[in-house]
Amino acid sequence: MQQLTSLSSQRGASATSIALLLIVIVVAGKLLIAIVPAQIGDYQLTKTLSAQLEEANxxxxxxxxxxxxxxxxxxxxxxxxxxxEEVFTFTNKKAGQLAIHKKYEKTKNFFGNVDIVSRFEGDIKQGDAKSSAKK
Known part of the structure; x- marks a missing residue:
């Protein structure tokens, strides 16, 4: 009978690898919860600005x-x-030819004193209002 004592014969996950996997899953989930709502909010804001810009022009x-x-x-x-006033500035103020530059940031707490800052920037012109908004 041969005893298997080498590490290469171990099968399954150790307690350390399970703990590390759980930590990775928690951090990834926390990142998703912090980043995804800001991205969705920016998409909705850009759509709103585009539609309002088209109507105004x-x-x-x-x-x-x-x-x-x-x-x-x-x-x-x-x-x-x-x-x-906090979200955009005008790049063209002529009536009927309004164009804006969107620039703002959202801050979300990650862990303790660590924050995630999402910055959003992009130009919105009359032609962009008809098509989809761009980031």
Missing amino acids: NSNESAKNFVERVNRQLSINADYDTSA
Whole structure:
């Protein structure tokens, strides 16, 4: 009878590898919970800005009216912590040719003092409003 004492003959997972796997799963899940909502929020905000930009340009609204329109829409969407002035700046303020540059960031707590900062930036022009929003 031969006794198997080498590590290569071990079958199954050790307690250490199971603990490490659980840690990896928890960290990955926490990352997903922190990042995915910010990405979805940015997609929805970009769609809203694109639609509002198209409507404003079609009705030859001024930049001031566009900002009021966006703030009103954000309020309707229950996005009370976001204002138009914090999210974008104008790259073209001519009525009927409005174009904006979206630039903002969202901060989400990860663990303890560690935060995840998601930065979103992109140009939105009249042509972009008809197609999908770009990041």
